[in-house]
Each structure stands twice: as C-alpha cells, then as structure tokens.
Amino acid sequence: MKKIIGLTLGIACLAATLSAQATTSAQLVVRGTITPAACNLSLAGSGIIDYGTIRSGELSRTSFNPREERTTSLVINCGATPARFGLTLTDLQAGSKVTGILGAGFSEAQNFGLGMVGGRRTGGYSVTLRDLRSSATVLHPIMRTGLGAWQNSDGKVAQSPSQYSWRNSVTITPASISQLTGTLAVKAVINRAQDLDLSRDVSIDGRATLVLSYI
Structure with a gap:
C-alpha cells in the first residue's frame, strides 16, 4: 500500500510541475493605428x-483660337499637422484631345481635352500652378513622373502619372507643410472653326480630377 501511495504521490507532483511550466509565458500585443494627416483640398x-458664350463669328476657320487665361484659387489645409503631399491631375476628356493645339512650349501630356460635339473635337486647355505659398513662405513647384526623381518645374501641369509638389529650399524635395495656397491658371484653345460642327451649339466641356496624395 505504501508503494502504491508513493507512486501516486510522485505522479501528482509531476503533474503539478508540468502545469507550472505551461503558465510561465504569455504574449504581449501592442496595437494602434497611425493615420495620415487629415488634409482638405478645395478650389x-x-x-x-x-x-461663357463665344460667338462662332469670332473664330478663325483655319487657325486654332486661343482664349484668355482664367484662374481659380487652390487651397490645401492639413490643420496643425505638417505633411508632405503632392497633386496629380487626370484628364477625364483625354479622348477629345486636339494634337498640337497648345502650341510651342507645351507637350501633349500638358494638353487637356475640351470634349466632343457631333464627333468633332472642341479644343484643349493647359493648367499651370502659380503663386504657391505656405503662410508667408514662397514655394516652388517640383514634379516627377511615377516614382522617378523630383525635378524643378515651370508649373505647367502634365497629366498623371506626373505628380506635382513644392519645395521651400534649394533642395529638390517636397516640403513638409500644413497649409498651401496657390493659383490654377487655365488657358483654353478652341479648335479651328472648319473642324467644328457650327450648325449647333458647341459646348466647352473640359473636366479633370485633382487627387491629393501623401508622399
């Protein structure tokens, strides 16, 4: 009987030892979410x-018809949190582009379409970034294609995948800022009158999407 009891006690002690070893480790989990700065973009x-209304009699039949430049204000506000960000523009009327309509100094990537009426292409327009500032600091436009190196820019905007940002020093890298103001200058060019269907109203219908992204 004593041997049996002794054997039973030995097993009980071994079980207690194994149980103690099973609770000598635990997992620590560290959680949280890091969100980008909450920036707002507005025009x-x-x-x-x-x-407005352009009379067909004002248009040249055989030459492209540039119109006056018009502007709208650009505002980006990130509150109190500085961030590095950039803009891309996507032409929603790219299929209506008139090749060469912007003239010298512009590439076809900078040519945005003005839509089509009756299968005829209405024209094109350019977009230029100007007067960029963060508070009292003057900013200078820079650009890159895709994920390529940043380069200085004259502000003339090419369509995506080109991306635009701004620097505040001689170093060509995006500045970390909390607010930005600037101007988008738009210059439309109407197609040759002989290439339009002037038997009906021809609407000017340029549309582009601006996308703000964090760098």
Missing part, C-alpha cells in the same frame, strides 16, 4: 472655369 468656385 474656389467649385473649380469651374466658365468661358
């Missing part, structure tokens, strides 16, 4: 550039 007048 004055809902971003509408209105050329």
Whole structure:
C-alpha cells in the first residue's frame, strides 16, 4: 500500500510541475493605428472655369483660337499637422484631345481635352500652378513622373502619372507643410472653326480630377 501511495504521490507532483511550466509565458500585443494627416483640398468656385458664350463669328476657320487665361484659387489645409503631399491631375476628356493645339512650349501630356460635339473635337486647355505659398513662405513647384526623381518645374501641369509638389529650399524635395495656397491658371484653345460642327451649339466641356496624395 505504501508503494502504491508513493507512486501516486510522485505522479501528482509531476503533474503539478508540468502545469507550472505551461503558465510561465504569455504574449504581449501592442496595437494602434497611425493615420495620415487629415488634409482638405478645395478650389474656389467649385473649380469651374466658365468661358461663357463665344460667338462662332469670332473664330478663325483655319487657325486654332486661343482664349484668355482664367484662374481659380487652390487651397490645401492639413490643420496643425505638417505633411508632405503632392497633386496629380487626370484628364477625364483625354479622348477629345486636339494634337498640337497648345502650341510651342507645351507637350501633349500638358494638353487637356475640351470634349466632343457631333464627333468633332472642341479644343484643349493647359493648367499651370502659380503663386504657391505656405503662410508667408514662397514655394516652388517640383514634379516627377511615377516614382522617378523630383525635378524643378515651370508649373505647367502634365497629366498623371506626373505628380506635382513644392519645395521651400534649394533642395529638390517636397516640403513638409500644413497649409498651401496657390493659383490654377487655365488657358483654353478652341479648335479651328472648319473642324467644328457650327450648325449647333458647341459646348466647352473640359473636366479633370485633382487627387491629393501623401508622399
């Protein structure tokens, strides 16, 4: 009997030892979420550039017809949190582009379409970034294509995948800022009158999407 009891006690002690070893480790989990700065992008007048009514008799039949430059204000506000960010513009009327309509000094990537009426292409327009500031600091436009190196820019905007940002020093890297103000200058060019269907109203219908992204 004593041997049996002794054996039973030995097993009980071994079980207690194993149980103690099973509770000598635990997992620590560290959780949280890091969110980007909450930035807001807005354009004055809902971003509408209105050329009003243009009489067909004003248009040259054989030459492109540049119109006056018009502007809208650009505002980006990130509150109190500085961030590095950039803009891309996507032409929603790219299929209506008129090749060469912007003239010298512009590439086709900087040519945004003005829509089509009756299968005829209405024209094109350019977009230029100007007067960029963060508080009292003057900013200078820079750009890159895709994930390429940043370069100085004259402000003329090419369509995505080109991306635009701004520097506040001689170093060509995006500045970390909390607010930005600037101007989008738009210049429309109407197609040759002989290439338009002037038997009906021809609407000017340029549309582009601006996307703010964090760098």
